[in-house]
């Protein structure tokens with residue numbers, strides 16, 4: 389007797405797993421939440437119970453002081469929810485701790501990706517392609533114009549600028565969870581072994597990554613450094629600090645930003661970015677297409693960004709698809 393997926397219901401504030409009365413990444417406080425990863429548009433404090441990977445729970449504790457009701461699930465581990473629903477957390481390749489959630493009920497399989505990418509990231513295990521009936525995919529960069537260049541080229545640009553202007557520093561704006569640590573880890577992979585200087589707002593998350601085994605090399609705080617020590621160095625800060633008074637303590641900074649949105653020239657200009665680095669923690673258009681082809685679901689449900697073009701692509705390729713309208717999506721904290 390097919391259940392026809394009536395047990396999984398998209399609502400504006402989250403995806404409802406009906407027999408378990410659980411919500412995935414709910415935009416409001418609920419008794420039972422399944423959380424894909426720690427970004428603010430997915431993870432919120434105040435749930436009665438929060439099921440997530442141990443790293444995501446640690447990130448949530450750091451950011452929202454949530455500890456009570458935390459239920460850890462390792463990658464590959466399956467937990468039984470009420471109402472006969474099994475939930476398995478699988479790597480999403482987005483940030484430390486990020487997971488896709490595979491839900492199984494009455495012989496039907498649904499995957500909620502949360503955010504994901506297919507590129508190499510030294511800070512988290514790669515996205516795992518897993519067969520399912522319904523694939524609920526994000527579409528942050530769901531337009532054919534969005535194709536992100538290889539990260540190696542972007543890091544080379546950054547290192548070249550340091551070499552060309554050794555009396556200046558390069559100030560890189562990057563979001564505090566994920567992007568900042570990935571950029572530092574990629575700098576290390578490219579052989580950059582000088583200290584990296586941090587704005588205070590990035591310190592605790594970088595330390596958390598180190599606690600989880602991600603080697604970020606020597607990190608120092610800008611507040612503990614003399615101006616001359618930062619010449620020829622990389623300084624990391626949250627994007628909000630790029631143009632504020634704080635940056636006056638730096639030696640003639642080259643303003644840079646690491647974001648998928650740096651493909652859009654106007655966004656770089658708005659922030660006064662001199663050295664845009666196109667580095668995204670989301671799937672670009674070719675990755676979205678490839679992922680739908682590889683997962684090969686009966687149906688794709690598209691959410692979290694630019695749904696229309698991907699919907700159209702599915703139609704053109706005889707794939708069933710629908711767009712979901714979820715609220716509370718914040719593309720600016722999460723890129």
Ligand SMILES: [Zn+2]
Pocket residue numbers: 425427482503722723
């Ligand atoms: Zn995210």
Ligand SMILES: [Zn+2]
Pocket residue numbers: 427429430503692722
């Ligand atoms: Zn997101």
